[in-house]
Amino acid sequence: MNQDEYKVSVVIAHYNAGNYVRKALDSLARQTMNQDDFEVVIVDDKSTKSLDIVQEYKGKIKNLRIIVEEQNHGYPSIPRNHGIDNARGTFVMLMDQDDNLADDTLMIFYEFAGNDSDVIIGKYAEGKMYNGTQVPFTKGINIKDANIITDHVLSTLAPHKMYRRSMLNEYDVRFYDSSYIPVEEDQVFNMKAYSVSRKISILADKDYYYWNQREDFGNLGKSSTYVYDEPWKYLNILSEVFTIIEDSHKWISSQKQKLKAIYIGRLFNSSYTTVLEIVKLQKNEEQREKLISGLREIINKRMDSQSIEDVRQESQWMVLAIKYRLNYEELLHFKTELFSTDFLVKENIKFINGKTVRDMIIKGHLCSVPVDFLKKESVLGTN
The missing domain is CATH 3.90.550.10 (Spore Coat Polysaccharide Biosynthesis Protein SpsA; Chain A)
Structure with a gap:
């Protein structure tokens, strides 16, 4: 040295x-x-x-x-x-x-x-x-x-x-x-x-x-190939970051799960792209589904329920949708449903631990999806 x-x-x-x-x-x-x-x-x-x-x-x-x-x-x-x-x-x-x-x-x-x-x-x-x-x-x-x-x-x-x-x-x-x-x-x-x-x-x-x-x-x-146009490019970075977090002797278990939540929340919805846009970049339907299934495997094997709950709202719905086996077209439909103003119907909305959530069925799984990031203050009557 x-x-x-x-x-x-x-x-x-x-x-x-x-x-x-x-x-x-x-x-x-x-x-x-x-x-x-x-x-x-x-x-x-x-x-x-x-x-x-x-x-x-x-x-x-x-x-x-x-x-x-x-x-x-x-x-x-x-x-x-x-x-x-x-x-x-x-x-x-x-x-x-x-x-x-x-x-x-x-x-x-x-x-x-x-x-x-x-x-x-x-x-x-x-x-x-x-x-x-x-x-x-x-x-x-x-x-x-x-x-x-x-x-x-x-x-x-x-x-x-x-x-x-x-x-x-x-x-x-x-x-x-x-x-x-x-x-x-x-x-x-x-x-x-x-x-x-x-x-x-x-x-x-x-x-x-x-x-x-x-x-x-x-x-x-930057190289013209500096894009997420193949599944392995996106999967490798998420997998490697999770491995670094898991292998650290500096952080305790609860910190590691929180850091996973913070990181995947950032990766799935950054200031310049979202995971859905990355999926769209793939060359064909087979590649798109390969990316989604790879993400699902990482989420299911390496994130616990508390870690998923700690993901920021802008990304949490995407993590849940991928976890519960939605394909690309289903993800797009889920996004349309979630972002629709119809989410305000009373029977679907409740408040849990200070959060506004919407109960939604994802492939047979009842999920409470946080929606505070969607609501307009004037619409929900808050100040």
Whole structure:
């Protein structure tokens, strides 16, 4: 293992970034941390364009190294791994090639981490042209030892964080090869890091990371195959995350079941897609049913009733429908029935433990489906 020579190693996977990389490198050149204390490792995924712009910054960033892959991988996973492998900092900061940091990000992250934080999460900038969740940062409070559940740590599974390198190496926390996890590779990476970290810290008092949305929507030069168009792509990520949760020595049983609920709730209904849309992406009916049956097997074997009940409402109805053997067409009909305003008929609605639920029959199973996420306050007469 490389000895620590710097406080921080900034690792950037690069591919055909052109001028877009300037924003990232300019922000690193401006860091308030002494340039003797950090290095920047650019791992180029065998770009087809010149690296002259990156080379130009060797005169502006003291410790800038460029590693060129022998072949193009089409995904950032392997370049990031090679960057981590070659890092010589106490911490590794992962950045995307078209993003930028606040000028004091490295210094503040490093100092806040101290000797016991293994993952440091900084607030994303907000705005029309910025990506990134705000859920863990809404209170604006810095948290030294964040609770994995109540502090909404699973809301942020993107890779733009600082990680203690000794933790990454000791527990072999690396990105999976794209032949196994080609989509949402950062989610699996972060779940593994979370599962072994002594402390996870959150810095929410100001903007630290600028996750830029490019005008051409060409961020990271993603491969054209970076989609859930085959069942195994979706099934592998859910199965692997559940395995990481189950194998963790850090979390007790009740936490593990809650984390499964949180994760599947997020996966089934994210800000950009739902499980039904993923099923629709499959190439034919056979592939669609293969995906649904694979999800059903995971749900039935690896989630207990309490875990399913803890899934957020926006996703819980989908988990129940898949669990009780609805096929794709039946799922669509179930969605239509559930989302219909007719759900307000009194004989189907009741209140349980502060939740509004609708009793529905799913393949002979009576299910109380939470519907608070559907109701309009004015319709149900609440304030």
